[in-house]
Amino acid sequence: MANAQMAKAIPALAAALGPKGWSEDAAALGPHLVDARERYKGKALGLARPKSTEEVAFVVRICAEHGIGIVPQGGNTGLVGGATPQGPGNEILIQLGRMNRILALDADNDTMTVEAGCVLADIQAAAERAERLFPLRLASEGSAQIGGVLSTNAGGNAVLRYGNARELVLGLEVVLADGSIWNGLRGLRKDNTGYDLKQLFIGAEGTLGIVTAAVLKLFPAPRDTATAFAAISDPKAAIELLRLAKAEAGAHLTAFELLPRIGLDFVLTHIPGTRDPLAARYDWYALLECTSPSMASPLQPLLVALLEKANALGLLQDAAIAETLEQKNAFWRLRDSLPEAQKQEGGSIKHDVSVPVSKLPEFMDRATALVTEKLPGVRVVAFGHAGDGNLHFNLSQPEGANKETFLAKWESVNRWVHDLAVEMGGSFAAEHGVGQMKRAALAHYKSETEIALMTRLKRTLDPNALLNPGKILPPRDD
Ligand SMILES: Cc1cc2nc3c(=O)[nH]c(=O)nc-3n(C[C@H](O)[C@H](O)[C@H](O)COP(=O)(O)OP(=O)(O)OC[C@H]3O[C@@H](n4cnc5c(N)ncnc54)[C@H](O)[C@@H]3O)c2cc1C
Secondary structure, three states, rough: OOHHHHHHHHHHHHHHHHHEEEEEEEEHHHHHOOOOOOEEEEOOOOEOOOHHHHHHHHHHHHHHHHHOOOEEEOOOOOOOOOOOOOOOOOEEEOOOOOOOOOEEEEEOOEEEEEOOOOOOHHHHHHHOOOOOEEOOOOOOOOOOHHHHHHOOOOOOOHHHHHOOOOOOOEEEEEEEEOOOOEEEEOOOOOOOOOOOEEEEEEOOOOOOOEEEEEEOOOOEOOOEEEEEEEEOOOOHHHHHHHHHHOOOOOOOOEEEEEEEHHHHHHHHHOOOOOOOOOOOOEEEEEEEEEEHHHHHHOOHHHHOOOOHHHHOOOOOOOEEEEOOOOHHHHHHHHHHHHHHHHOOOOOOEEEEEEHHHHHHHHHHHHHHHHHHHHOOOOOEEEEHHHOOEEEEEEEEOOOOOOOOHHHHOOOHHHHHHHHHHHHHHOEOOOOOOOOOHHHHHHHHOOOHHHHHHHHHHHHHHHOOOOOOOOOOOOOOOO
């Protein structure tokens, strides 16, 4: 891009946004130029931190006028390099952290209207104060912002019961690529007035517009919770236990997570204050949680009866039920700190895949056989949201292996595992999105028709390819 263009645009942004809203300082920019896993590093002309939708629109208009690419960033917790600028440093970053107001909470309508820079945990807390629930739960909820959460269509631990981000939104406000504002902040559960435009922007990873506000669905706050940490023999038993839990607990079943023994060992070794809830060692564990807004039929007896039934059917090896909030939190800590614990065990090649729930045991068997044959000594640490078919099929380097040599195999190992997931009717990007990391995979696995449709959509909504260039789809070369 011509320097003359930048020479006009940058002072205009600096003057309009002021020192709180614009920075070119290397130290201030630093943390925004690298992704959460430190796999992607980028350069940017500056960081815009607007305080209102009108300021976002102004930034986009100036950039559109001068042909400057814009990379939206929320809490920068994304795991596919979607919020990291790429290229020679001719893009700006826009971060909506100053737009963190809860604009309205309508308890009777069960909705909350929030600005896009609100941190997910703050939204959950605001819902709780109104005796409501915003059910999206992620280990990154203390930093992730709702703009980023919606733009990645985040999943998390309660998808089984409440669906992913896409299913939790009634309305959106979006700044479009020409700087115009689309106000779709409607709180309606019924609105059949043509195309559902908001769904275009959810999961679009900032490539079609900048989300500035949202109307979120709320639910009755859970008053009763029962959580169990159950030992099972293998993933097949896990899926049989899941089927039984759905039949016995119905809509109360909120989470069903799978953990392997090796993952638990990593956590017990590396995360201070954790302990094994069960006396003996087992190969696999399921973390089950039931919730209810009513105390009328207590959940603890229901969970006990469910586990007794599972035991009688030979599905269960042992189980612990949380008696206190501390115990419940301790169970969840075992699950949530697994990625951090795995980091301490050297290099790890990651896969965020999904298959139909019914095929999860077969996928586990085949994928494990495949990688252990090709990578002797590799440590398979497959865990995740088994209740919705999403597995983090992560591979830790063999003990004592060289980290760099192991990680150099990332692309080819990904191909084996993704081929298998796709062959079994699954996805190569279940909940973390595409970003930069899986762009080549998207080009490989999606049909020509699907890619053509996506490209046409992108060209219609962002004809000059200025919104998050090179994410999801390849950068434009025309
Ligand atoms: C410890 C940990 C646990 C995680 N657990 C889960 C999990 O269980 N499930 C899950 O789905 N993800 C998980 N993630 C991934 C990540 O937290 C989510 O994808 C989260 O939704 C990203 O939010 P963010 O605000 O950090 O977005 P960022 O990382 O800043 O951005 C993500 C994408 O959204 C775009 N974007 C950001 N803000 C906007 C906006 N206002 N308008 C348009 N585009 C925007 C960015 O350009 C980028 O493409 C986890 C991450 C970590 C580090």
